[in-house]
Amino acid sequence: MIPEGCVAECRGCSHREMTMSESLLQKFEFVRGKLSDWADLVEPVHSVTDKNCWGYRDKTTLSARFDGVEWQLGMWRRDEFIPIPYCPIHSPRLNGLLNAIRQAIPKSQSFALAYIVVSGAQVVLVIKSKQKPNVNWLNCQLVKELESFGVEGLWYHLNPSTGRRIFEKSGWHLIWGKPRSVDYNGLIYGPAAFQQLIPELYNQSLDLAEQFLQPSNHVAVVDLYCGTGNSMLRWVRQGASVIGVELGGEAVECARINVPDATVLRGACRHRVPQVRDWVNEKRMEGKSVVLYVNPPRTGLEVEVLDWIIAEGKPDRIAYLSCSPGTLSKNISYLAQNGYDVVRCIPFDFFPQTHHVETLVLLQKC
């Protein structure tokens, strides 16, 4: 039995017909299988209570399609569009907000809506056109409704070639409200920045990383793939010297405001290895020990980063938060063959009902 309201054809939540215990057991076994060399170190999955395992998503990206009468939001599966008028893992706010926007936008194919992206209080209408649509549809009543759903910024993002890549660097137009909002940890974010979904679990993972890395004024922390700075803020608060690297321009801009005491470099980590190397050498000269926190996308650590870690960086401790047990396994095997011991493997259920599982691995220099 699929949950009430759930669209049968949607494949987003492959665990939706399992109990929470079944789902967590499957995730645990999956991580143990991928990290088979350290299977005995894999701890039970940290999760939320049964009550909080639905309605937890406050951000989403849905495709849009005009069916000749109205706009539908949902997902494409090959050439078939699957409308998702309501999703039980979305928060009630998110479901209500999506429906309000869907009904308010012009009922015409020429509006060219390709996606709606909701990131907390920021909402983006991705328009597959070079032409900015007018905003006549955005009346006072709708603005009041958006405010009641906690929306603080509404954007057009013009992306004529949008496909798999939803956002381009240019084409951003704020059509109502303010461009930045503040997240659950008090950090500024924008419409494109990455954010974890379940604050209590994410903060638990950061607590464990912090306990292990022991940031202090004797320590220098390298924080790679640092996003808007949630982790860096912790290290700085403990007195550590911090350098972060992040690819997303908007996230870098926010991180620099959120953690003014950290050095934040913009670019791909593999391209910033030389600057990170110089910074680390300088901190070592000041007598600080070096530790590393990494939270890469599912592609894992870039080879240049791995090579820097083992050849020169040589951090005393590494906390690696990963959303892909497959790339995590490859990366930690390489580190284990080159001077690191895996100390703990802690899976987190950041995405209940789905097959996704996040894992924090703690490594110590042998």
Ligand SMILES: C[S@@+](CC[C@H](N)C(=O)[O-])C[C@H]1O[C@@H](n2cnc3c(N)ncnc32)[C@H](O)[C@@H]1O
């Ligand atoms: C899983 S998110 C983690 C963000 C942050 N640590 C947090 O918890 O909010 C991965 C981040 O890496 C960034 N990113 C992706 N590829 C990158 C690369 N090659 N170099 C640096 N950052 C990258 C993304 O923009 C994203 O912010």
